Structures are given as C-alpha cells and as structure tokens.
Amino acid sequence: LEFMNSSALDAAATENIVKLGPEKGVIHLATAAVLNAVWDLWARAEGKYHAMYLSIQDPKQIVSCIDFRYITDVLTEEEALDILVKAQEGKKQREDQMLKEGYPAYTTSCAWLGYSDQQLKQLCSDALKSGWTRFKVKVGADLEDDIRRCRLIRKMIGPSSTLMIDANQRWDVAEAISWVSRLAEVKPLWIEEPTSPDDILGHAAISKALAPLGIGVATGEQCHNRVMFKQFLQASALQFVQIDSCRLGSVNENLAVLLMAYKFQVPVCPHAGGVGLCELVQHLILFDYICVSADLRNRMCEYVDHLHEHFTSPVVIQDAHYMPPKDPGYSCEMLEESGLYFKHFTFVQYKHWRGKNILKLSHKRTGLKMSKEKVFQKAWGTEINFLQSSFSVTVNRIFFFLLIKVPSFSESFDFFLILFGLSFIM
C-alpha cells in the first residue's frame, strides 16, 4: 500500500510531468489507471484473494494511502483516523447486511436524451417490473421537451419513487436556475452537472437558489481532484458527491474524498456511467458504507446497463441493488475474447517491451511477483473505461510502435504513465 501512496504519484509529480496538470487531465487519468490496476493486484495478492473493497480494512493502513496535501484545512490525518476508528463499530453487521441486501442503485438507462416517448414508457415500465424505484432523466436540450418527458416519467413511476435530472454541464449559472425551477413540479431529488464542472461558486449559487424548491445539486464525475471536492464541500456547492473511480487519482484519492464528504455529512452517490465504471465504483461505495458513513439515507449508486459482458466479473444487480462482488480483485479484468478492444494488440506484441523498472519497483515495494504481462493487463482493464471502442485500433498501433521501435522510451517508470496518457488522448 505504501507503493500506491508514493511511488507512482511521485513519478507523475516530477518536474516535467506535473506542469501538464497538475493533478488533472490526461496525466491524472493515466495515474488513476495504473494505480487502480495495482489495487486490483493488491486485493488478489498474498493469498488473500478477496474483493478489493475488503482489502481496505485497517484504519491506519487506509490513512497511509491518502495524500493529505492541500486538504489539511478541512481534514487532517488525525481526524481521518478518528472517523475510521469510530466506524469500526458495527462493521461486521453492515458487511453482512450488504451481502444479504446489496447496496441501493438507481438507473440511468431509461431516459437518455433522444428516446421517443414510446421508448421512455417501455423502458420505464420494464424497469419498474424489475424492481427499480430510482430513475435519472437527461435534460437540457429543450425546456418544453424536458417538461413533457419528466412529467411522463413521474407519472409512470408514481410519487413515491425517486427522480433525478442530469444536464451534463449544459447551462450557465442563471440559465441553470431558471430552467431547473421550471422542472420543480416533477420533484427531482437533484439536478446533476448544471454547469461547468470547475465552477464551484456557480454550483454554490445554484444550490442556494434551488434549496427552497427542495432540489439538491449533484456533481463530481468530472471533478478532477480532492482539492476541488474540498472546495465544493466548503462552499455548500453540492448536496450529493458523485465520485468517479477513474477520474480521481484511483482508490487513494477517492478515500480522501469519501472521508471529507463524511465530515461535511454530504451523501456520496457515485458516478458509474461508463464502460466498467459500475464494476469499479461498487467497491468504493461498499467501503464507504461499511467503513466510513454507516448510513444509507439519500445514498445510492448509479447503474447503467451496457457492456458489462466484457468483464470477467460483471456487476450483479438484484432488485435494484448492487450485490457485493465475490471474485477477488477490483472487478476491472476484461475478457480476453473481448476482441473489440484487444484484437490488434496481442501479448506477443508487447513482449518486446523492454522496460522492467515498473516491475522491479513494484516487486521491491510490494513483494509481489507478477509478470509485466499481468501488470499491463490489469492497467489496461481499468483505463479502458475512458476509451471509445472506435479508437482502440489506433491506440493499439501506437502502443505497438512505441514498444517495439523505440526502446529508449521504456527506460523509466514515467514511460508507463506516458503510455496510458497516450492511450487516453486517442
């Protein structure tokens, strides 16, 4: 775990790379991909072979994984330890409860923009039959259309079900307030991403304006680091924290955000709208309930129903709840036969890769004996979340050229991060 907290982040923080962020953009996404892969291996290692969320147990060890730099004005190491130690009480019961009931989920799959009313009705009706009670509707393209669609969904799901709306950064501040006010009649629990993901004060203004209407503000899927989340919490700019397993700097940075959200008593409702994101983030939200918040009020995890079939351990949804993963690891391994991503990039090709530093380093730090193919495969599995399948061929070709033709590239650990940064750009 020490490895996860230090070396890779330190490597990314070297003079030449830090300026490309810092702690944001391609470089940060790449760091997350690599570290998520290491978390996967960690959970499987040393004969434990358990699901990743169970591998973060000891409060001291957890705290050692967190980078407190720039957040000590809101959360110190001592406070974090205190929260985690207190939450040890009842941990076993909550773990058993999760295994039995699962973690509450909501669905985003019923009401994307562009669906016909007939489609909306059909999908909603199917979802209700499957036990769903929480629904998210995409809005922001056309106000009259939004009103019609939201009324339709509210009518279908009834007054006791939960409805959320999501604008995907569509508006400026004033427009967000007036638009969402018009939708208050359908009683949305939250408006998600009303404006720029960087606009903390804008979100605070929107939150303040919508509070009398009983509508909260949710954001976070493109919130790039713990410093930003810190301020969203300080400014009362959100009422629902939507962490993302791949946008923040892996599990490590998510731990910091979960603890800050707990301190401010703001519920965490993770973002999972992307290939493999459901698989990853379920671990974080289970950890949050079992080891941090001990609270399910106003909490739920997003679920989107696509492309799970490419993963060796796809999420299991029962009665609109995430059932805790039982396979070892971080659920980020993809099927080898998912040629959609892999067909142009075989193990044969990157066997020529001559960089051994990442392996040496991780052997030294973790004592794990893993092949470079294994490390690579894991990391690849997690970073795939941000790739579009249509770009995969291009990515594979770049990997091929860099790995085979340019041996000097593979001389440092930075190289590893660069490779992933590169693949994101494609």
Place this chain on the structure above:
Amino acid sequence: LEFMNSSALDAAATENIVKLGPEKGVIHLATAAVLNAVWDLWARAEGKYHAMYLSIQDPKQIVSCIDFRYITDVLTEEEALDILVKAQEGKKQREDQMLKEGYPAYTTSCAWLGYSDQQLKQLCSDALKSGWTRFKVKVGADLEDDIRRCRLIRKMIGPSSTLMIDANQRWDVAEAISWVSRLAEVKPLWIEEPTSPDDILGHAAISKALAPLGIGVATGEQCHNRVMFKQFLQASALQFVQIDSCRLGSVNENLAVLLMAYKFQVPVCPHAGGVGLCELVQHLILFDYICVSADLRNRMCEYVDHLHEHFTSPVVIQDAHYMPPKDPGYSCEMLEESGLYFKHFTFVQYKHWRGKNILKLSHKRTGLKMSKEKVFQKAWGTEINFLQSSFSVTVNRIFFFLLIKVPSFSESFDFFLILFGLSFIM
C-alpha cells in the same frame, strides 16, 4: 478570427476529447499551442505584417473571439464590448507611450532557490545597475533561509524598490499564512502561488489573512481556464492576476480573463517564466494596457533571462521595460539553426505527413494560403514553451514515427491536437 473562436475549440470539444479535460491538462495546452500559432499567422496575413498585439483592434472582432460560456454570471458579451469601446479613447497615445517607454517589467532571474548569498548579491547588484527596480525571490524551502535571503535582497535593493516572493505551490493554507507572516518584515508586494493552483477558497483565506500585513496574493500560471479565473476574482482570492500565454486556451481565452480582471479592477501581471513565454505574453500585456485597462498602477510583466537566443524576434528589454515587438507576428518563431530542438526533426521528415484537413479547414475559414510546413512550424514554435530541451529528441522521434509510419493518424483535425498533446506528455 472566427476560425480561432470556433473550429479548433470545437474540434477539441468533441465527445472523445472533452472528457480528457474538460478545458484543462494536456488537451487544453495543445489547443493553446495550435491556436497561438494561428494568431501568429493571422498577424502576418493579408498584407498587414504587424506585431500580433496590433492585430486585435476592433472591439466587435475582439468580442467575437471570446467564448463567454460559463462566465456570463460575471461578464456578458455586451459588458465586454462596452469596456472595449470605452477604452478606445486615448488608445493612440498609449500605443505611442509604449513605443517610447515600454511596458514595466520585473526580474525573476536574481533570486532562484539554491543560489548562494554571494550569487544573490552579485546578480542583484548587476540588475540594479541595469535599471531593474522590481525583484522576485523564490521561497518555501526553509523559513530561516528565506528570512535571511529576503533581508539580504531588501537591503540590496532599498526600501523604494519592489520585492515579491514566490512559493510555487509549496504550502497548505495554514502554513502559507504563518510562513508568509514571518516574511512580512521585508514588505513583499505579493506572495505568489502559496498553495494548490486549484484552491480558490484556500487562496481567498490566505488573501484575507495577509491583507492586514499589506501583502497581496498572486496566482495564475497554472490556472487552467477562464472559469477558474472567474472564481478567483469572485472570491477575492487574488490581488494580482498572472495570466499565462500557453496555459489558457491561447489569446482567445486570455482576452476573456483580461476583461474579467478589468471588471474586478484587479491588475494583471503576466507569468513569463518559461522558454518563449516572455516573447508571447508581452503582446497580451501591451494589448491589455492599450485596449483594456489603460492603467499601469501595480502592473508589471515578469522577465526571465534565458533561451531568448532561439527566437527570431527575441524580446527587447530597455531600462527594465519590455519594448514593443516590431517584427510581424506573435514572436513565437524559433531559429531554424536552433538545432537543440530541431536537429532530429527536419522539414524533409514531415513532408511525408499526409493530413491535409487542417490546411483545408484553415484555408476555408481564413482565406490564408499557407503551406502545412508553415502551420506546423508556427505551432511548434509556440508549444516549445512547455518542452524541456532534454526531451526534444524523444519528441522528435515520436513525431517521426507517427507522421511517417501511421498515415491513418492524419485523417482528421483531431490528429493535429493529438500530436501536440503527445509532445507535451513527453
């Protein structure tokens, strides 16, 4: 100019690329590089052949270059136009004044961390002889050392000269306040980058705490977009706006920030500590004085004395003032013989580049007839600012491989952005 405001930014904003930022990190830096190159060409085009800062003249045209999305709660298009129209008065006099006196500069070259006291004294003494009256000192490594060095410099330059201190993001909020308070005795005008560049509320807390000591907060060299600057201004989190010609999305986004800073009456003191940054940013600050602020109080532009010899039109400093550039363009062209950057990457090599879309697009939008070598050379000149010379060989090799070996890469305008993103990562 319409081209600069729309097509390239739109291209960067496609679904696949936008998520890698949005508007931050490698992708945003790459966008800036390409657009800065286009501004260079624009100034030279259509028989005008004048310095870039003179090419932005007409208020309506300037406003058409600004993306007001997410900033209308602070600055609308109408307000911007109003500011620019009012500033037309006295423009000619200010232009003449600049040509005669130049724009005030400060030097960062005297007091980097790690210099011996003997070196500090020597450099300070030389600078004083050359007419410098404003000096920046790097701090943050060791408090007692900082006190000694700052006292030494203050003693050298006397009470009437200006001293600024720069911590390069060294501290958390509380530490920044206590550390800088200890340095108040040397009367620094500002503390620069006291904490994380993302921490608006942290900077606001530091500003509030240091105001009674007469010390302002300066930041911006790693402030990634107009939405962040908007909030820094809204929160009174800075007293000096340090725009960067390559960090923000080129001239276009800098125009938005200059106008917002004017509205809040916060002086702009650009960052220029990087290869070629002095050359570029002098145009922006001249524009600011002539066409926006009409004010020199508390205003000055950074100057760092290195690597200017690689540019075809290096900055001209006279008596600690930037003398307005007279050569046409944006001063970002590098000498062909600066083999430090170019030796492994010749025109012969990228003549094989098959992508013509960027050229078609720019021909269509601007009516300029320019060869791809020309576009490429300009863009290369501006993005070099973020490159370290030690990495150039690697970068060149990547360019070589991608351009020569992977023709399918060059099929879209995105390709152009990708190339630059790629070079930043290296």
